Amino acid sequence: MSAPQLEIQLIAALVAVACALPGVFLVLRRMAMMSDAISHTVLLGIVLLFFVVRDLESPWLILGAAGMGVLTVVLVEVVNNTGLVKQDAAIGLVFPALFSLAVILISRFASGVHLDTDAVLLGELAFAPFERLTVLGIDLPKAVWVMGGIVLINLSLIAVFYKELKLATFDPALAAALGLAPAALHYGLMTMVSVTAVGAFESVGSVLVVALMVGPAAAARLLTDNLKRMLALSAGLGVVSAIGGYWLARGLDANIAGSMATVTGILFVVVLVLAPERGLVALAQRRARQRWEFAQAMLAIHLLNHEGRPDYDEESKVVHLQEHLRWTPDFAAGVVARALEGELVQHRNGNLELMEAGRELARQRLMH
Numbered sequence: 001m002s003a004p005q006l007e008i009q010l011i012a013a014l015v016a017v018a019c020a021l022p023g024v025f026l027v028l029r030r031m032a033m034m035s036d037a038i039s040h041t042v043l044l045g046i047v048l049l050f051f052v053v054r055d056l057e058s059p060w061l062i063l064g065a066a067g068m069g070v071l072t073v074v075l076v077e078v079v080n081n082t083g084l085v086k087q088d089a090a091i092g093l094v095f096p097a098l099f100s101l102a103v104i105l106i107s108r109f110a111s112g113v114h115l116d117t118d119a120v121l122l123g124e125l126a127f128a129p130f131e132r133l134t135v136l137g138i139d140l141p142k143a144v145w146v147m148g149g150i151v152l153i154n155l156s157l158i159a160v161f162y163k164e165l166k167l168a169t170f171d172p173a174l175a176a177a178l179g180l181a182p183a184a185l186h187y188g189l190m191t192m193v194s195v196t197a198v199g200a201f202e203s204v205g206s207v208l209v210v211a212l213m214v215g216p217a218a219a220a221r222l223l224t225d226n227l228k229r230m231l232a233l234s235a236g237l238g239v240v241s242a243i244g245g246y247w248l249a250r251g252l253d254a255n256i257a258g259s260m261a262t263v264t265g266i267l268f269v270v271v272l273v274l275a276p277e278r279g280l281v282a283l284a285q286r287r288a289r290q291r292w293e294f295a296q297a298m299l300a301i302h303l304l305n306h307e308g309r310p311d312y313d314e315e316s317k318v319v320h321l322q323e324h325l326r327w328t329p330d331f332a333a334g335v336v337a338r339a340l341e342g343e344l345v346q347h348r349n350g351n352l353e354l355m356e357a358g359r360e361l362a363r364q365r366l367m368h
Contacts, residue, residue: 004129007141009246011128012260014147015200016212016238021154022192023213024234027221028169033088034190035213037076037095038069039197039206044102045069046198051109062198069194070187072098125246125256128203143203150199154192158231161185166227208257212238215264219271222278241267295335298325300344300362303354316351 019035026032045068049061072094079090133142158165168175168182175182193213200209220233244267245260252259273280302325306315314320322332336352339345344358354362 005246007129007144008125008256009243011141011143011147011203012125012242012246012256013239014144014151015204015208016216016242017235018147018150018154018196019200019209019212020216020234020238021151021158021231022189022196023217024220024227024231025165025169025189026193026213027217028227031087032214032218033091034073034076035193035197036206036210037072037091038190038194039201039209039213041072041095041098041102042066042069042194042198042201043206044098044105045071047102047105051105062195065198066191066194068098069197070191073187073190125203146199147203150196154196157188157192161188165189204257204260208261211261211264212241215261215268216241219268222271222275237267237271238264292335292338295327295331296339296342296344297361297365299335299339299352300354300358301365303345303352304359304362304366307354313351316353318352 023032023035026035042065045065046061048068049058049064053060075094075098076087076090079085079093080087085093128143129141131142132139133145134140135145164175164180164185167178168180168185172182175185196213197206197209200212204212216234216237217230219237220230223233224230241264242260245263246256248254248263249256249259271279276282299321302321303316306312309315315324318332318336321327321336322329325332327335336345339352339358340347342357343355344361345352346355347353
């Protein structure tokens with residue numbers, strides 16, 4: 001494997017971790033699409049600051065882009081606080097307007113400048129190793145230094161403000177009562193998202209930024225309720241998506257960022273289907289189990305209600321269960337078999353008779 005290939009994968013992994021960490025809080029706050037808004041509107045900040053400094057390499061562009069990301073959040077909050085539209089509609093109103101304004105400004109006043117909207121959307125990781133930067137005698141692609149710095153910043157901020165972010169995410173009212181300023185934490189988090197998007201989208205494009213902020217975090221949410229484990233899983237799944245996407249792109253001779261976004265989606269679908277507790281398979285199994293448990297409880301209640309009554313012999317026959325409870329013969333046989341196995345009922349003289357466990361189950365259900 002050549003050095004440029006390793007460097008591309010390193011850049012992709014760093015982008016994945018940088019995006020996945022704040023992405024967890026976006027998913028938990030139900031603000032996943034805010035990453036889409038910010039990753040697009042930062043382009044307007046870059047364009048406006050470029051008109052001022054006239055230098056695409058100026059660090060002021062990063063500040064302008066991050067500031068525009070925060071402004072996007074503020075405008076969304078302003079529209080949302082009117083009470084006339086919900087947050088998703090507010091996002092849908094604000095970010096297309098700002099992004100389209102950036103596209104108009106580029107096409108009208110900066111057509112001869114290297115501000116390519118296609119590159120902003122899709123990025124091109126294959127070219128990232130050619131733009132290099134030497135720091136302390138170490139020669140690495142510029143994107144490695146930028147994204148490595150953003151990863152360290154994100155990790156440091158989350159570590160320092162972990163308790164505050166956790167409380168403000170799950171119970172903002174309590175956070176406000178304790179004087180933690182949830183609004184400040186909210187805008188601080190959005191600034192983190194903005195800086196991450198700005199650092200990443202030059203190399204990987206805004207599409208992959210959104211995919212890596214939302215996909216791994218959403219998958220991690222399906223796998224655990226523990227916030228620390230969620231952060232670790234989100235970062236790990238992001239790295240797997242990045243590395244797997246690179247090799248998929250190499251095999252298909254396709255766009256690298258697009259392939260990484262595809263692998264991110266595939267991983268999420270796999271987790272959605274196979275997650276131990278929240279996956280679709282586990283959900284189907286749980287519903288089937290609950291159906292059988294409910295049917296056994298209905299059987300126990302039915303037998304308890306008729307216990308000691310003259311019609312008990314008739315009501316306790318399996319054939320009568322099919323008529324009275326409207327069960328199919330196969331389903332009735334299955335319920336009785338499970339109830340016998342669980343020692344809820346027993347056969348006596350051709351009838352079903354409640355055992356102590358079945359009688360207790362019926363009483364508990366009737367009490368509730």
